[in-house]
Amino acid sequence: MTAAYGSHPRKEDARLIRGQGKFIDDITLPGMLHAAILRSSLAHARIIEVDATAALAHPKVTAVLTGDDMAARGLAWMPTLSGDVQAVLATDKVRFQGQELAFVVASDRYAARDALELISVDAEPLPPVIDVRMATSRNAPRVRDEEGFKGSDNRIFDWSAGDEAATEAAFARADVVVAADMTYPRIHPAPLETCGAIADYDPVEGRLTLWVTTQAPHAHRTIYATLTGLPEHKIRVISPDLGGGFGGKVPVYPGYLCAIVASMTTGRPVKWVEDRSENLMSTAFARDFHMHGEIAATSDGRIVGLRARVLADHGAFNAVAQPTKYPAGFFHIFTSSYDIPAAYCSITAVYTNKAPGGVAYSCSIRVAEAVYLVERLVDMLAGRLGLDPADLRSRNLIRPEQFPYTSATGWEYDSGDYPRALSLVLSLCDYDGLRREQAARRARGEYMGIGVSCFTEAVGAGPRKHMDILGLGMADGADLRVHPTGKAVLGVSVQTQGQGHETTFAQLVASELGLPVDDVEVVHGDTDRTPFGLGTYGSRSTPVSGAAAVVAARRVRERARVVAALMLEVSESDLEWLDGAWRVRGDYSAGVGIAEIALAAHSSLDLPSGVDGHLDASAVYNPPNLTFPFGAYVCVTDVDPATGSVVVRRFVAVDDCGIRINPMIVEGQIHRGLADGVGIALMQVIAFDAAGNCLSGSFMDYLLPTSLEVPAFELGATVTPSPHHPVGAKGIGESATVGSPAAVVNSVIDALAPFGVVHADMPLTPAVVWAAIQAASPPA
Amino acid sequence: MKITLYVNGHEHARDVEPRLLLIHFIRDELGLTGSHWGCDTSNCGACVMWLDEVPVKSCTVLAVMADGRRVTTVEGLARGTRLDPVQQGFTACHGLQCGFCTPGMMMTARWLLDHNRAPTEADVREAISGQVCRCTGYENIVRSVLWAAEHEGDDA
Numbered sequence: 001m002t003a004a005y006g007s008h009p010r011k012e013d014a015r016l017i018r019g020q021g022k023f024i025d026d027i028t029l030p031g032m033l034h035a036a037i038l039r040s041s042l043a044h045a046r047i048i049e050v051d052a053t054a055a056l057a058h059p060k061v062t063a064v065l066t067g068d069d070m071a072a073r074g075l076a077w078m079p080t081l082s083g084d085v086q087a088v089l090a091t092d093k094v095r096f097q098g099q100e101l102a103f104v105v106a107s108d109r110y111a112a113r114d115a116l117e118l119i120s121v122d123a124e125p126l127p128p129v130i131d132v133r134m135a136t137s138r139n140a141p142r143v144r145d146e147e148g149f150k151g152s153d154n155r156i157f158d159w160s161a162g163d164e165a166a167t168e169a170a171f172a173r174a175d176v177v178v179a180a181d182m183t184y185p186r187i188h189p190a191p192l193e194t195c196g197a198i199a200d201y202d203p204v205e206g207r208l209t210l211w212v213t214t215q216a217p218h219a220h221r222t223i224y225a226t227l228t229g230l231p232e233h234k235i236r237v238i239s240p241d242l243g244g245g246f247g248g249k250v251p252v253y254p255g256y257l258c259a260i261v262a263s264m265t266t267g268r269p270v271k272w273v274e275d276r277s278e279n280l281m282s283t284a285f286a287r288d289f290h291m292h293g294e295i296a297a298t299s300d301g302r303i304v305g306l307r308a309r310v311l312a313d314h315g316a317f318n319a320v321a322q323p324t325k326y327p328a329g330f331f332h333i334f335t336s337s338y339d340i341p342a343a344y345c346s347i348t349a350v351y352t353n354k355a356p357g358g359v360a361y362s363c364s365i366r367v368a369e370a371v372y373l374v375e376r377l378v379d380m381l382a383g384r385l386g387l388d389p390a391d392l393r394s395r396n397l398i399r400p401e402q403f404p405y406t407s408a409t410g411w412e413y414d415s416g417d418y419p420r421a422l423s424l425v426l427s428l429c430d431y432d433g434l435r436r437e438q439a440a441r442r443a444r445g446e447y448m449g450i451g452v453s454c455f456t457e458a459v460g461a462g463p464r465k466h467m468d469i470l471g472l473g474m475a476d477g478a479d480l481r482v483h484p485t486g487k488a489v490l491g492v493s494v495q496t497q498g499q500g501h502e503t504t505f506a507q508l509v510a511s512e513l514g515l516p517v518d519d520v521e522v523v524h525g526d527t528d529r530t531p532f533g534l535g536t537y538g539s540r541s542t543p544v545s546g547a548a549a550v551v552a553a554r555r556v557r558e559r560a561r562v563v564a565a566l567m568l569e570v571s572e573s574d575l576e577w578l579d580g581a582w583r584v585r586g587d588y589s590a591g592v593g594i595a596e597i598a599l600a601a602h603s604s605l606d607l608p609s610g611v612d613g614h615l616d617a618s619a620v621y622n623p624p625n626l627t628f629p630f631g632a633y634v635c636v637t638d639v640d641p642a643t644g645s646v647v648v649r650r651f652v653a654v655d656d657c658g659i660r661i662n663p664m665i666v667e668g669q670i671h672r673g674l675a676d677g678v679g680i681a682l683m684q685v686i687a688f689d690a691a692g693n694c695l696s697g698s699f700m701d702y703l704l705p706t707s708l709e710v711p712a713f714e715l716g717a718t719v720t721p722s723p724h725h726p727v728g729a730k731g732i733g734e735s736a737t738v739g740s741p742a743a744v745v746n747s748v749i750d751a752l753a754p755f756g757v758v759h760a761d762m763p764l765t766p767a768v769v770w771a772a773i774q775a776a777s778p779p780a
Numbered sequence: 781m782k783i784t785l786y787v788n789g790h791e792h793a794r795d796v797e798p799r800l801l802l803i804h805f806i807r808d809e810l811g812l813t814g815s816h817w818g819c820d821t822s823n824c825g826a827c828v829m830w831l832d833e834v835p836v837k838s839c840t841v842l843a844v845m846a847d848g849r850r851v852t853t854v855e856g857l858a859r860g861t862r863l864d865p866v867q868q869g870f871t872a873c874h875g876l877q878c879g880f881c882t883p884g885m886m887m888t889a890r891w892l893l894d895h896n897r898a899p900t901e902a903d904v905r906e907a908i909s910g911q912v913c914r915c916t917g918y919e920n921i922v923r924s925v926l927w928a929a930e931h932e933g934d935d936a
Binding site for chain 1: 797799800804807808811812813814815816817818819820821823824826853854855857858863867870871872874876877878879880881882883886901904905906908909910911912913914915916917918919920921922
């Protein structure tokens with residue numbers, strides 16, 4: 001740990017607290033036009049005609065793009081992040097309510113909206129596929145039947161992991177088997193800022209500048225180059241301040257591509273920013289996993305096997321964001337924190353007439369679903385065996401001496417001390433005291449719940465040989481330049497959405513070079529000013545890009561050593577890096593810091609042949625493995641059986657993400673994920689009726705937790721460094737979102753135990769809780 | 781319609797469409813982009829600013845309704861280069877991450893502290909309960925406002 005680490009105030013705050021941030025809709029270019037998208041009101045329909053004649057006659061309308069216009073440019077379809085294709089503007093059919101039909105460009109945003117109503121759409125309704133369980137039935141309507149589509153039904157893939165026969169044998173030998181169906185519902189990350197883009201095409205230079213809400217600017221640039229045919233070096237992607245992302249700003253959305261085409265067509269900058277309904281109805285859903293889980297154990301509570309069969313609803317286009325090799329993401333990490341010798345999972349993904357997406361909503365690519373499944377099953381098993389759920393967990397946790405640990409489905413966990421995290425959270429919450437309080441309250445007819453969850457995350461993808469997105473290996477670059485006066489600029493490929501990269505990454509470099517944190521400027525989000533890399537998602541910024549920054553800084557330090565030796569007139573081998581300077585062994589008063597060295601490196605100092613002047617370095621970091629942060633949570637709830645309402649009284653969380661570079665920022669990330677746990681477990685769902693109408697198209701219907709639903713959080717920490725990360729750090733951005741929903745649900749179900757309730761699917765709204773109580777037996 | 785608004789102490793006269801929302805007037809007409817738009821349905825509060833002395837969700841106020849009235853936005857929070865204690869508190873306590881909800885949260889916090897010099901945690905949670913933050917889990921926003929309450933007048 002160095003002086004540069006610690007809870008340093010954030011550099012990005014200065015502009016944001018003054019209202020001087022630059023979010024996409026804050027940017028205005030001279031001559032800029034405004035766009036709006038006409039969307040389908042039907043979930044499934046064959047298009048007969050889209051007629052924009054009247055819209056084009058509107059005095060403020062400059063252009064209208066329809067599917068036919070895009071088809072004429074070969075851009076009616078675009079690739080998804082999963083290698084499928086997605087309609088940019090529909091030509092043959094609409095396949096979900098809210099699908100893009102036409103793009104109107106006008107002189108102001110109100111006029112663009114007005115003109116949408118002047119476009120007439122003639123379409124023949126088709127029966128939709130809404131119930132995921134009906135998608136693979138023989139008589140199901142076909143979602144995808146366009147020319148060139150290779151599938152013959154609504155099935156996208158069947159994928160499995162683990163040893164099926166060994167798992168079958170383990171289940172056959174087990175004393176106890178608990179099985180359950182559970183759904184992790186379709187939810188939406190709902191960053192407070194919606195998605196948008198401003199395209200500015202310069203026909204003279206042949207240059208496109210695209211401001212766009214993306215967590216992955218470099219990957220986006222490559223995709224736009226491939227799609228539009230514009231050379232990649234003539235495309236500049238700028239991701240400005242992002243008002244949250246949470247996975248939802250990873251994909252390329254049709255509106256971005258339409259803005260590009262519209263700018264090329266009109267010769268003017270074109271801005272498109274979606275509204276909240278568009279955001280919730282058409283972009284970036286997550287989860288929608290329909291799971292059958294089984295857990296097998298001995299009568300004394302030793303878990304011997306785990307099985308899952310999953311039906312995954314991917315919507316109308318397979319746009320799931322995850323490495324190519326893992327179509328179901330990292331779901332097969334579902335043995336999670338437990339030493340389970342046999343495990344097998346199989347996942348079938350299907351098309352339905354719903355929005356595409358399947359992004360990792362703060363869940364590192366399906367780890368949230370995996371943790372939820374096993375944590376619910378462990379609680380059910382505890383109930384069956386009559387064991388305390390914390391006790392059953394501690395009997396089965398992977399032990400510290402087992403690391404590096406290879407799981408039954410092939411994951412190699414880098415480091416961990418799970419019993420320590422669990423015992424810490426139990427002592428922080430006074431678990432035994434809570435159980436006593438619960439017993440006393442139950443005797444009074446009060447329904448208090450205590451929910452425990454443990455989790456293991458897998459974050460920081462690659463390594464590149466195993467992980468790519470659309471063929472782009474998951475490695476990230478860093479460029480570090482030290483100016484003559486010792487001030488440094490670090491360029492990184494990842495893009496903050498609030499995680500504080502400008503601060504944390506400066507701390508990493510400052511620590512390696514002995515510089516003040518304020519002397520390191522972090523540049524990000526601009527492909528012209530930063531090196532290539534895959535971007536920020538799956539909690540990969542610190543594990544991958546942070547590591548690249550450290551490697552580049554250490555290269556600078558080694559180059560500085562050559563210069564320092566000349567300055568001090570000693571041999572390099574006589575120098576030692578200590579307290580932020582190269583010092584002469586045996587005479588530590590003699591030494592030079594990076595700032596002095598930087599000036600010398602830019603001077604006329606005669607450097608040995610083969611040693612360049614100046615002081616800069618770059619690195620591309622290809623992680624040898626993922627990092628595996630972990631934790632243990634306890635959630636205390638009070639349930640009113642008369643109304644079904646749930647109050648989250650306490651949330652106690654112990655997280656271990658290895659070395660904490662900026663603990664203040666780390667804790668902020670954990671707070672966010674714990675609030676997600678409350679929202680996902682109790683409130684959030686993107687629901688549909690039988691006709692495919694989205695019932696959650698606004699914040700009046702898609703409920704997010706406020707300051708009243710979320711309690712004050714109580715945090716604890718353990719530190720188990722990653723053995724392979726250069727500074728021992730692990731990712732943290734998504735841990736709490738992964739670990740917390742199960743703690744909330746376990747707590748509510750625990751509260752309802754006197755009624756005999758063993759499970760209810762999220763979100764546990766008052767209506768769901770009340771119905772679960774009614775369906776179970778009354779209190780004894 | 782011709783309207784005149786007094787925004788952060790400056791007079792602005794414009795001829796606007798009657799349907800123009802106050803948030804769009806402030807952002808697009810005046811270029812004050814610190815206040816954000818987030819939901820259309822007055823659920824999220826990213827657009828909170830003061831109309832006279834009261835915080836309003838400016839996505840559901842028409843610009844013409846503000847004719848002749850005073851509007852205060854995040855840009856009017858600091859006194860010259862001196863930050864308001866609320867702004868200082870948000871930095872001191874890590875009360876913001878992406879910063880999108882922050883201007884609205886701070887305007888509500890300022891209003892609370894003007895009416896309650898020593899709010900409790902529950903008072904703060906109640907005051908900001910009509911606004912959504914997706915990053916902080918509210919914990920550090922609450923701490924930020926309490927910090928500001930403690931430091932009111934420190935550098936006056």
